[in-house]
Amino acid sequence: MAWRIDKQANGRFAIYSSRIDDYIVIDADEAEIERIYTEKGIKVYLASARAQMTTRVTPVAAAGEEKIEASRLRGSTPKEGSVPIGVTGFTMGDD
Numbered sequence: 449m450a451w452r453i454d455k456q457a458n459g460r461f462a463i464y465s466s467r468i469d470d471y472i473v474i475d476a477d478e479a480e481i482e483r484i485y486t487e488k489g490i491k492v493y494l495a496s497a498r499a500q501m502t503t504r505v506t507p508v509a510a511a512g513e514e515k516i517e518a519s520r521l522r523g524s525t526p527k528e529g530s531v532p533i534g535v536t537g538f539t540m541g542d543d
Contacts, residue, residue: 453481453500454508461501462508462516470526471508474516 450466456474461481463473473484478501485497500506508516519525 452506453497454506454512455501456508456516457513462512464512465528467528468526470515471512471519472525472528474519474525 451472452464452466454462454464454471456462458475460475460477461473462471462476463481463484464470465472473481476484478498481497481501
């Protein structure tokens with residue numbers, strides 16, 4: 449599973465999940481992205497998230513904007529479900 453933070457056409461941020469090939473968070477500001485990463489316990493990646501929103505900004509492609517709009521129309525983004533972490537066997541859910 450890999451997350452990537454992209455900048456949307458409206459200037460807000462979206463988190464893309466390679467696991468489900470869709471955006472799991474849309475229309476977020478920097479503070480919201482930081483809160484999500486901290487809440488999920490991914491503190492190691494918090495510095496990377498900050499860099500992706502500032503110095504390594506990746507724009508959302510046209511196909512990605514279509515996925516974001518579909519999530520807006522649905523009223524929610526897709527969920528990744530339970531995700532095993534490495535060889536430990538621990539899992540992280542969408543809770």
